[in-house]
Amino acid sequence: xxxxxxxxxxxxxxQWYTDVVNAAHLSSYSNVKGCIILEPNGYAIWEKxxxxxDKMFKETGHRNVAMPMLIPENLMKKEGELINGFAxxxxxxxxxxxxxxxxxxxxxxxxxxxxSDYYSTVVKSYRDLPLKYNQWCSxxxxxxxxxxxLRSREFWWQEGHTVHATQAEAEAETRNMLGVxxxxxxxxxxxxxITGRKTEKEKFAGADYTLTIEALMYNGISLQSGxxxxxxxxxxxxxxxxxxxxxxDWEYAYQTSWGVSSRMIGALIMVHSDDDGLVLPPNIAPTQxxxxxxxxxxxxxxxxxxxxxxxxxxxYSVDTDTxxxxxxxxxxxxxxxxxPLRIEIGNRDLQNGVVTLARRDTKEKxxxxxxxxxxxxxxxxLKTIQSDMLEKATKRRDEKTYTATTLAEFEKxxxxxPGFVKADWxxxxxxxxxxxxxxxxxxxxxxxxxxxxxxxxxxxGKHADNLVVWGIQY
Amino acid sequence: xxxxxxxxxxxxxxQWYTDVVNAAHLSSYSNVKGCIILEPNGYAIWEKxxxxxDKMFKETGHRNVAMPMLIPENLMKKEGELINGFAxxxxxxxxxxxxxxxxxxxxxxxxxxxxSDYYSTVVKSYRDLPLKYNQWCSxxxxxxxxxxxLRSREFWWQEGHTVHATQAEAEAETRNMLGVxxxxxxxxxxxxxITGRKTEKEKFAGADYTLTIEALMYNGISLQSGxxxxxxxxxxxxxxxxxxxxxxDWEYAYQTSWGVSSRMIGALIMVHSDDDGLVLPPNIAPTQxxxxxxxxxxxxxxxxxxxxxxxxxxxYSVDTDTxxxxxxxxxxxxxxxxxPLRIEIGNRDLQNGVVTLARRDTKEKxxxxxxxxxxxxxxxxLKTIQSDMLEKATKRRDEKTYTATTLAEFEKxxxxxPGFVKADWxxxxxxxxxxxxxxxxxxxxxxxxxxxxxxxxxxxGKHADNLVVWGIQY
Numbered sequence: 012x013x014x015x016x017x018x019x020x021x022x023x024x025x026q027w028y029t030d031v032v033n034a035a036h037l038s039s040y041s042n043v044k045g046c047i048i049l050e051p052n053g054y055a056i057w058e059k060x061x062x063x064x065d066k067m068f069k070e071t072g073h074r075n076v077a078m079p080m081l082i083p084e085n086l087m088k089k090e091g092e093l094i095n096g097f098a099x100x101x102x103x104x105x106x107x108x109x110x111x112x113x114x115x116x117x118x119x120x121x122x123x124x125x126x127s128d129y130y131s132t133v134v135k136s137y138r139d140l141p142l143k144y145n146q147w148c149s150x151x152x153x154x155x156x157x158x159x160x161l162r163s164r165e166f167w168w169q170e171g172h173t174v175h176a177t178q179a180e181a182e183a184e185t186r187n188m189l190g191v192x193x194x195x196x197x198x199x200x201x202x203x204x205i206t207g208r209k210t211e212k213e214k215f216a217g218a219d220y221t222l223t224i225e226a227l228m229y230n231g232i233s234l235q236s237g238x239x240x241x242x243x244x245x246x247x248x249x250x251x252x253x254x255x256x257x258x259x260d261w262e263y264a265y266q267t268s269w270g271v272s273s274r275m276i277g278a279l280i281m282v283h284s285d286d287d288g289l290v291l292p293p294n295i296a297p298t299q300x301x302x303x304x305x306x307x308x309x310x311x312x313x314x315x316x317x318x319x320x321x322x323x324x325x326x327y328s329v330d331t332d333t334x335x336x337x338x339x340x341x342x343x344x345x346x347x348x349x350x351p352l353r354i355e356i357g358n359r360d361l362q363n364g365v366v367t368l369a370r371r372d373t374k375e376k377x378x379x380x381x382x383x384x385x386x387x388x389x390x391x392x393l394k395t396i397q398s399d400m401l402e403k404a405t406k407r408r409d410e411k412t413y414t415a416t417t418l419a420e421f422e423k424x425x426x427x428x429p430g431f432v433k434a435d436w437x438x439x440x441x442x443x444x445x446x447x448x449x450x451x452x453x454x455x456x457x458x459x460x461x462x463x464x465x466x467x468x469x470x471x472g473k474h475a476d477n478l479v480v481w482g483i484q485y
Numbered sequence: 486x487x488x489x490x491x492x493x494x495x496x497x498x499x500q501w502y503t504d505v506v507n508a509a510h511l512s513s514y515s516n517v518k519g520c521i522i523l524e525p526n527g528y529a530i531w532e533k534x535x536x537x538x539d540k541m542f543k544e545t546g547h548r549n550v551a552m553p554m555l556i557p558e559n560l561m562k563k564e565g566e567l568i569n570g571f572a573x574x575x576x577x578x579x580x581x582x583x584x585x586x587x588x589x590x591x592x593x594x595x596x597x598x599x600x601s602d603y604y605s606t607v608v609k610s611y612r613d614l615p616l617k618y619n620q621w622c623s624x625x626x627x628x629x630x631x632x633x634x635l636r637s638r639e640f641w642w643q644e645g646h647t648v649h650a651t652q653a654e655a656e657a658e659t660r661n662m663l664g665v666x667x668x669x670x671x672x673x674x675x676x677x678x679i680t681g682r683k684t685e686k687e688k689f690a691g692a693d694y695t696l697t698i699e700a701l702m703y704n705g706i707s708l709q710s711g712x713x714x715x716x717x718x719x720x721x722x723x724x725x726x727x728x729x730x731x732x733x734d735w736e737y738a739y740q741t742s743w744g745v746s747s748r749m750i751g752a753l754i755m756v757h758s759d760d761d762g763l764v765l766p767p768n769i770a771p772t773q774x775x776x777x778x779x780x781x782x783x784x785x786x787x788x789x790x791x792x793x794x795x796x797x798x799x800x801y802s803v804d805t806d807t808x809x810x811x812x813x814x815x816x817x818x819x820x821x822x823x824x825p826l827r828i829e830i831g832n833r834d835l836q837n838g839v840v841t842l843a844r845r846d847t848k849e850k851x852x853x854x855x856x857x858x859x860x861x862x863x864x865x866x867l868k869t870i871q872s873d874m875l876e877k878a879t880k881r882r883d884e885k886t887y888t889a890t891t892l893a894e895f896e897k898x899x900x901x902x903p904g905f906v907k908a909d910w911x912x913x914x915x916x917x918x919x920x921x922x923x924x925x926x927x928x929x930x931x932x933x934x935x936x937x938x939x940x941x942x943x944x945x946g947k948h949a950d951n952l953v954v955w956g957i958q959y
Contacts, residue, residue, distance in 0.1 A: 042602050043557060043599075046554075048599075054550050055549070058549060076523055077522065079515050079520035080625070086516055099582045101581075103581075104577060104578050104579075108572075108573045118555075125517075128516050133513075149554060165555070
């Protein structure tokens with residue numbers, strides 16, 4: 012039973028995306044141009060992402076802090092590349108109360124400057140290092156075109172900022188945090204992302220290099236989903252973060268930063284969801300199980316209550332729909348909201364000694380004996396749903412991952428059935444620019460552990476050391 | 486063993502406060518004027534407050550959302566009193582990228598306007614109501630004088646915003662949320678706050694009335710610690726939030742808002758802490774127990790490890806100080822950070838078959854038999870610490886709560902030993918203004934369940950229906 016409000020994703024993907032966001036009440040446009048409102052259903056997903064990641068960050072030795080949301084212009088300007096990268100897209104506060112400010116301040120687009128300024132005051136000795144801090148906040152970038160979750164002027168994210176005594180340690184941090192993201196995407200979001208290094212053109216302003224996690228959407232479009240930057244001593248030199256090393260010499264510190272954002276909600280939608288609405292992997296769904304009594308008979312409600320209690324005690328997030336609407340309406344609503352597992356309790360089933368478990372991902376209905384332990388049945392099924400969703404997404408990603416050894420081949424793929432295209436690249440930015448002419452295709456990342464296909468650049472034919480994944484991006 | 490860096494609170498309370506904030510590394514000034522940085526130790530307390538309150542909010546049927554951080558001027562202006570109240574103290578964004586904005590926007594000082602605007606788009610029928618939403622964020626008010634946690638241009642808070650179909654329900658919400666705050670202060674912060682209604686002069690701009698929770702600091706100064714506002718239909722009329730009621734008539738909705746902030750960290754410091762640093766109640770302390778091995782002997786470390794595991798499994802937040810510093814240094818550090826309970830494990834004690842539990846609040850050391858269950862001992866002691874801290878704070882508050890029936894008496898109290906002063910008030914704002922001449926004393930709140938002392942206004946002698954608590958405020 013397709014939800015009438017939702018356009019088919021195979022007919023008009025962009026409209027389908029908007030329809031799913033609206034139908035599931037994830038976010039709403041506000042009267043603040045380019046800014047969205049995270050409605051309760053959308054915020055609940057973000058909250059679950061935050062809780063999960065926060066635990067992973069803490070387990071890897073990070074602590075949370077909060078920096079100011081404003082950055083004075085001169086502080087922002089200390090590191091030249093960063094301000095050049097962000098200047099065209101920051102919001103400037105020029106007045107406080109009724110007074111013109113002596114120095115304007117921008118609403119943070121990212122907080123390298125503030126963290127670096129702070130680190131310069133607290134780092135004195137190698138004994139103080141490393142400092143591994145993270146911040147949950149919103150940031151602002153004055154984008155022209157906006158789209159819920161994918162691109163909006165304000166978005167919600169975490170930004171980790173760390174400072175280390177050695178290059179090796181900072182580089183390991185950069186890589187480890189990319190690993191945390193990859194694991195989070197795989198184990199929680201059921202999204203098989205690819206990881207690698209950004210080209211010089213695509214790296215973060217001010218970074219020595221940027222590692223990235225890239226996901227492929229249902230329609231073959233790529234989404235940059237998280238980045239981890241190694242800064243070397245660049246910010247340390249600009250902000251004077253020096254420490255006495257073990258040899259008692261002054262040395263500039265080594266830094267990293269890494270972040271993922273509410274954009275991940277967009278990825279969840281575009282990887283897993285369907286024409287009936289949201290589909291959420293059990294490990295990230297705010298409501299994992301919804302119990303639907305088919306009628307409001309006392310014995311049915313009693314079983315519903317028992318199940319709810321048992322499942323809650325087992326640690327699941329579960330609710331029961333006791334509203335007076337029809338069963339069909341309730342099923343459709345649970346589906347549009349992406350609740351991974353539905354337990355339907357009806358009299359006919361009960362007479363046969365069974366209840367029905369309905370999977371959101373496959374729509375499959377499974378009857379289980381009333382005598383079975385409901386917690387056990389749900390645990391097994393939720394695990395299956397989680398792994399099946401990852402498997403399905405992996406299969407689709409692999410099907411949409413192509414190789415190209417000629418530009419003609421490359422163009423044909425992108426023009427007919429876009430996806431990830433693996434192709435050799437010589438390292439010349441001009442060849443990257445040439446590829447951009449193909450529907451705006453950009454390099455997603457250089458695969459660090461794979462060898463070039465032919466060793467010749469797909470554009471110029473010269474010697475190529477890099478196997479690059481390319482894609483059209485959001 | 487007093488920490489040398491900390492000024493005595495009986496010598497210079499303001500300096501003592503600053504010293505405790507610095508010594509415990511709670512916050513730091515930033516190079517953004519008037520804005521502070523929440524350092525890891527300070528943020529950890531805020532995080533614990535958030536988690537605890539968030540659970541209480543959810544248990545009372547609230548859901549989280551996120552609104553934009555900017556408010557266009559015309560949206561802000563729709564409700565006249567609110568903009569008049571906040572205009573002198575908002576930060577204005579006037580440029581986006583390199584372009585002047587057509588309409589300037591302020592960084593939210595509070596979000597009634599955004600919530601109301603949103604509610605006007607989603608509320609259609611009484612069936613949509615109530616909507617009980619909350620937001621965790623930071624807000625900005627362009628204060629001139631700032632002080633860590635107590636007053637800074639940016640601060641962190643939660644703002645609940647609810648919309649209801651009836652006045653009775655909205656008023657009940659206003660009161661219930663004040664109750665949630667009062668319970669949180671009592672059971673978690675161990676702060677015996679007083680609650681009541683703000684006078685017209687002191688109520689929130691735009692509110693029908695404001696309920697408040699007020700705490701008394703060690704030095705007798707009052708701290709407004711949280712507020713809960715009933716708006717009636719005021720915002721609904723300004724923002725056009727109408728719904729079809731049960732009689733199928735259009736009716737304006739009834740609203741509330743309520744908030745507490747990172748200011749509560751200031752209250753924790755000024756109510757409980759001492760000349761050795763922070764003192765935290767176990768129920769809000771990020772680290773509840775610290776294990777200190779007196780020496781790094783293998784058998785001691787083994788016991789430490791066992792204890793840590795057992796206590797963690799029992800749900801306590803516990804760590805072990807295995808650094809190579811002296812025991813005395815470790816004790817002092819645990820004290821300055823306010824860790825409620827310390828377990829000291831030393832060879833001499835072990836030879837006697839005991840370990841030592843050290844209370845942060847009283848400095849008392851208690852030897853317990855090695856044979857005792859450590860989880861049981863700690864559970865009992867932490868409960869005792871929690872309740873003793875509340876008792877002590879209540880005793881001090883009561884000792885510093887006075888009554889005055891004449892202005893002379895009132896002035897004498899405030900000039901010699903300030904605290905809460907209970908005195909009758911006729912309701913005339915001019916009498917309130919007269920009292921402000923006494924060291925800036927303001928009404929904290931009207932006590933709703935207590936009768937006037939004499940029935941005559943302490944200022945003008947006219948008939949008085951209100952028993953008011955007055956205080957000098959932060």
